[in-house]
Amino acid sequence: MSNRAQKLVDNKIASKKVMVFSKKFCPFCSMAKDVFRKYLGKELDASDYEVLEIDGENDCDQIQDYLGTMTGQSTVPRVFINGKCIGGGTETDKLHRQGKLKTLLN
Template sequence: MLKITRCLHLSQLLLYPATPPKFPYPLLDFELMGAVGSALKSPIVDMSTKQAKFVENTISSNKVVIFSKTYCPYCTMAKEPFRKLNVDAHIIELDGNPDGNEIQAVLGEITGAKTVPRVFIDGKFVGGGTDIKRMFETGALQKYFP
């Protein structure tokens, strides 16, 4: 059986474009993003757990609290300005804590992000590593410690 294929010149293809191809990665298909994004949202964190109470008590009873991980370069970046200012920061290393994942989930609920570091001053969330570094460089961090 003889099969005849019609060949078009590239310029003819550009004049009559076919329907655009589907995005090659189905999980990133923009038509599906709403459904996939909804399915991937983390469950609501129970703020009555012992981990949530621990976070609330720690933040309220210390002037400076840094929730950190020992291997995280952004956590090191956040801790350094406090060392330079001789400020005694209360540091919670989550990777050495058996409740670290639950504490991190609570922090995500409180601050809107589960990444570390999470830095609190006077009971208020002030940012992460780059935020603290920028505050130190501009002099805004020093205003908390007259």
Template sequence: MAKQLVDKEIAENAVMVFSKSYCPYCTMAKKSLKEIAAEFKVMELDKRSDGSAIQQYLSQLTGGSTVPRVFVHGKCIGGGTETKQLQQSGKLIKLIRQEA
């Protein structure tokens, strides 16, 4: 079930963030996206009964078990630190606009 849900959300949203509401790295990633006025969808795993199953599948999918897991056009760009670095370098907006 988690696999279908994750795959669907990644496919349907240009920018998809799998997050936990209390996680500072998740906050960093969401802030970086907000600063470039990106449209993105967030799924807060700590507020879902299937959150751990989703996180387990994300780990298999991306090789990283931590949150956030940020996807741009179906590709995982990493977590909070990577998202912030991409935003600061100007590459994040290009990835989202598919200019890169």
């Protein structure tokens, strides 16, 4: 695992209220991003939200490996709110439908 990948992931998570590690053509990634679009400008300021499309990164595999080490899952998306991994697309959508995501964002 590259030191750059680890630093990148750690810095991104620390710098944003909501950090999503994603791949452009992943349907579960799209699901998570669609959920967060509903909160932008309301409970979630755009400056507090970032999506990193890791398939555009040279060290994509190392980023995914490090996310797996951190969270126990190397699949994307990996969604972090206030530094804590809440899971992937299915979990994000479920929290939204249960009304719990709004609470996590406040």
